[in-house]
Amino acid sequence: MKPLDCVLGLLLAVQPLxxxxxxxxxxxxxxxxxxxxxVIDMGEHLxxxxxxxxxxxxxxxxxxxxxxxxxxxxxxxxxxxxxxRLYARSEGDTRTLEFFYxxxxxxxxxxxxxxYTTVEAPPSLTETLHRLENYYGIQVxxxxxxxxxxxxxQIDALQSALYIGPATINGQLCDHLAFxxxxxxxxxxxxxxxxxxxxKLVITTTSEASAPEYSAEYSWNLAPDSxxxxxxxxxxxxxxxxPLKKASE
Amino acid sequence: MFRIATNTVLLSLLSVSLLTLLPLPAVEAGxxxxxxxxxxxxxxxxxxxxxxxxxxxxxxxxxNRVNDNRQVAANRQVNSNRQVNAGNRAxxxxxxxxxxxxxxxxxxxxxxxGGRWGYDDDYHPIATAAAVTATVVATSAVxxxxxxxxxxxxxxxxxxxYNTPYLQCGSTWFQPQYQGSNVTYVVVNAP
Numbered sequence: 001m002k003p004l005d006c007v008l009g010l011l012l013a014v015q016p017l018x019x020x021x022x023x024x025x026x027x028x029x030x031x032x033x034x035x036x037x038x039v040i041d042m043g044e045h046l047x048x049x050x051x052x053x054x055x056x057x058x059x060x061x062x063x064x065x066x067x068x069x070x071x072x073x074x075x076x077x078x079x080x081x082x083x084x085r086l087y088a089r090s091e092g093d094t095r096t097l098e099f100f101y102x103x104x105x106x107x108x109x110x111x112x113x114x115x116y117t118t119v120e121a122p123p124s125l126t127e128t129l130h131r132l133e134n135y136y137g138i139q140v141x142x143x144x145x146x147x148x149x150x151x152x153x154q155i156d157a158l159q160s161a162l163y164i165g166p167a168t169i170n171g172q173l174c175d176h177l178a179f180x181x182x183x184x185x186x187x188x189x190x191x192x193x194x195x196x197x198x199x200k201l202v203i204t205t206t207s208e209a210s211a212p213e214y215s216a217e218y219s220w221n222l223a224p225d226s227x228x229x230x231x232x233x234x235x236x237x238x239x240x241x242x243p244l245k246k247a248s249e
Numbered sequence: 250m251f252r253i254a255t256n257t258v259l260l261s262l263l264s265v266s267l268l269t270l271l272p273l274p275a276v277e278a279g280x281x282x283x284x285x286x287x288x289x290x291x292x293x294x295x296x297x298x299x300x301x302x303x304x305x306x307x308x309x310x311x312x313n314r315v316n317d318n319r320q321v322a323a324n325r326q327v328n329s330n331r332q333v334n335a336g337n338r339a340x341x342x343x344x345x346x347x348x349x350x351x352x353x354x355x356x357x358x359x360x361x362x363g364g365r366w367g368y369d370d371d372y373h374p375i376a377t378a379a380a381v382t383a384t385v386v387a388t389s390a391v392x393x394x395x396x397x398x399x400x401x402x403x404x405x406x407x408x409x410x411y412n413t414p415y416l417q418c419g420s421t422w423f424q425p426q427y428q429g430s431n432v433t434y435v436v437v438n439a440p
Contacts, residue, residue: 113425115425137428242425243427245427
């Protein structure tokens with residue numbers, strides 16, 4: 001008699017648990033509108049800045065054909081002065097690049113290889129970056145940040161947008177947001193300070209079996225000194241120009 | 250006995266109602282945490298476990314203790330997992346360092362930067378990156394073929410002709426170019 005009762009009791013207890021679990025199975029997605037708005041606000045704010053310097057400590061996984069992931073690091077700096085001057089540097093374990101733009105020409109430079117290429121550029125930075133990407137397939141380091149929430153298709157592509165909670169990054173209180181879209185999951189930490197600047201970004205490539213990740217932690221300077229910065233490239237001794245192929249070639 | 254059984258039933262019924270009636274915690278229905286990424290690599294070893302052995306024996310050289318920094322630097326180079334072998338740059342500065350790691354890499358990842366380890370004076374990015382996959386190439390190079398840095402043969406020299414840089418690797422000539430932000434090398438006729 002007793003064992004039967006126990007089994008009965010267990011069955012009764014188990015059933016609703018099961019039902020509960022079913023209610024929250026993965027199928028449900030949440031697109032928290034406040035989270036989406038935060039991304040749009042951040043993008044707009046970043047695009048409204050006229051002078052700033054942002055540095056980012058970046059790690060990025062490389063997947064070997066064995067499936068093993070290898071993390072490489074880089075230190076990236078992007079400095080913009082007005083709408084027509086930019087300097088960027090990405091110093092990495094595997095690749096180091098510098099970019100110079102002064103409203104007339106843009107140079108991509110590999111300081112260790114001593115190769116560079118200079119192209120004529122439109123007078124506005126936005127237009128220049130746009131052309132650079134579409135025509136040559138080049139993205140300036142950290143440029144991605146300034147493209148968040150710029151077009152609706154990008155927002156519509158978000159399958160889920162979650163608020164995870166507060167987090168402290170480098171001593172700064174930030175809100176942790178998480179997003180999901182085709183091929184990538186990404187997480188953004190946004191400061192709670194007055195200006196909505198990003199603290200950190202993590203991108204997980206879900207289309208790859210081993211889900212390699214990119215991670216960047218930012219530090220911002222909104223009143224940088226740009227007097228010492230070179231926005232126009234002058235080749236030094238041993239620097240040689242090499243051709244820049246169009247993306248389509 | 251019977252009483253206990255009844256209690257069990259009652260208890261489970263109670264838990265049932267509690268579970269059904271209690272509102273969920275403030276979290277809205279959505280994805281739930283299913284598991285965590287591991288936060289540690291190692292577990293505490295069981296008693297008597299064999300101690301980890303270096304793959305390459307430590308060379309005991311008198312005078313290593315003179316300069317702590319030097320030892321730290323040496324460790325870093327070992328940890329960077331470059332294959333240790335009898336490289337051609339075995340002894341740097343003096344004989345007390347056990348740095349005998351050359352720039353040979355065990356993986357085929359394109360690398361442009363160099364000399365940042367500080368003991369590699371005549372570093373050539375191409376030759377270094379190419380060391381791994383040097384077998385792939387060059388004899389069959391057709392004009393117009395494009396190579397990644399790691400695919401180039403190991404014995405290249407940079408030659409300037411008409412203010413244009415070329416890499417001459419044996420009888421094959423390459424011209425460096427940017428494809429986006431990547432440097433690649435296209436096979437050309439001898440200039």
